[in-house]
Amino acid sequence: MLERIKDSFTESIQTKIDAAEALPESIEKAAEMMVQCLLGGNKILACGNGGSAGDAQHFSAELLNRYEIERPPLPAIALSCDTSTITAIANDYSYDEIYSKQIMALGQPGDILLAISTSGNSGNVIKAMEAALGRDMTIVALTGKDGGAMAGFMSEGDVEVRVPSNVTARIQEVHLLVIHCLCDNIDRTLFPQDEQA
Ligand SMILES: O=C(CO)[C@@H](O)[C@H](O)[C@H](O)[C@H](O)COP(=O)(O)O
Ligand SMILES: [Zn+2]
Numbered sequence: 624m625l626e627r628i629k630d631s632f633t634e635s636i637q638t639k640i641d642a643a644e645a646l647p648e649s650i651e652k653a654a655e656m657m658v659q660c661l662l663g664g665n666k667i668l669a670c671g672n673g674g675s676a677g678d679a680q681h682f683s684a685e686l687l688n689r690y691e692i693e694r695p696p697l698p699a700i701a702l703s704c705d706t707s708t709i710t711a712i713a714n715d716y717s718y719d720e721i722y723s724k725q726i727m728a729l730g731q732p733g734d735i736l737l738a739i740s741t742s743g744n745s746g747n748v749i750k751a752m753e754a755a756l757g758r759d760m761t762i763v764a765l766t767g768k769d770g771g772a773m774a775g776f777m778s779e780g781d782v783e784v785r786v787p788s789n790v791t792a793r794i795q796e797v798h799l800l801v802i803h804c805l806c807d808n809i810d811r812t813l814f815p816q817d818e819q820a
Contacts, residue, residue, distance in 0.1 A: 631792075638786065638793040639800065645787050650801055653763040653782045654808030660735045660761075661813065666698035668730060668760075670722040670751050671739030674795045676703035678739050678765075682802045690806035694814045700729065702751070722751035732759035740764075741786075741794040743771020752776045765801055767794030 657667060667686065669679035679701040686699035702725045703709070712721045726736065736755035740748045743766040752762055752773065762781040764773050770785050777783050786797040 634790070635793055635796050638788045638790075638797055641787045642797045642800070646784055646797075646801065649782050649784045650804050651808065653784060654805050654812070656761060656763060656780075656782060657735060657805060657809055658812045660733060661697055661809065663733050665731060665733040665735070666700065667735045667737055668700050668702055668726060668755075669737035669739065670702040670748060671765075672703075672745050672747065674791075675739040675741065675745075675748075675765075675798070676701075678795065678798050678802060679703050679737065681799065682737060682805070685802070685806045686809075690803075690810050692810050692814060694810060697809070697813075702726070719746040719750050722747050723754035726751055726754035726758060726760075730755060730758035730760050734758070734760045736760050736762045738762055738764045738773065739798060740771065740773060741767040741791045741798075743768065743773035743785075749773060749776065765798045767791070767797075 660667060669682050670676070671679045680703060683699040683701040686697040688696065702722045708725065709721045712724050716724070736751060738748050738752055749772055755762055762777065764777065764781065764783045766773055766783055767786040768789050770783060774783060774785070784801055786794040788794050788797070
């Protein structure tokens with residue numbers, strides 16, 4: 624087992640090295656979109672399943688509270704948190720609609736959907752993207768593998784950050800790093816005077 628543990632570390636490090644080559648431009652573009660969204664008084668809605676639901680919550684917590692510097696709270700909502708709403712929609716309609724119905728209610732033109740899926744094939748995340756387009760929102764998608772069906776939903780103003788790996792866990796490990804890069808970019812662009820050494 625020791626070897627297996629070491630292999631997991633090595634594989635994770637290698638995936639991050641590969642991602643450092645492949646992803647900075649798309650992360651920078653996603654951060655610029657988020658900065659413009661927040662400057663315009665809009666908000667970011669985030670969703671995903673399983674570990675990616677946790678990532679959506681991690682992101683919204685960093686914005687609503689703070690990341691590394693002292694600054695005012697920023698508006699973000701993780702759509703995976705309201706169990707009454709989620710169970711009602713899944714029970715009365717379908718699991719695929721748990722995020723899209725929330726977006727139809729909460730999404731405003733100019734808001735961003737942060738759609739997180741390692742496969743790019745989660746039905747409820749794809750329906751969330753459809754709902755976001757219907758609300759004149761833009762999309763930042765964190766994906767992996769071949770981008771799945773989500774890759775086909777990207778339009779001109781959207782960004783896909785696709786981790787170069789086929790392993791769900793390794794992709795999630797990079798998604799968390801991407802989320803921290805987005806938070807860092809947002810903070811340093813919106814609050815340059817508060818930068819810490
Ligand atoms: O955290 C993990 C695996 O590391 C799981 O909970 C994983 O997120 C779930 O199987 C998800 O349903 C996978 O969905 P997706 O990434 O393909 O959209
Ligand atoms: Zn996991």
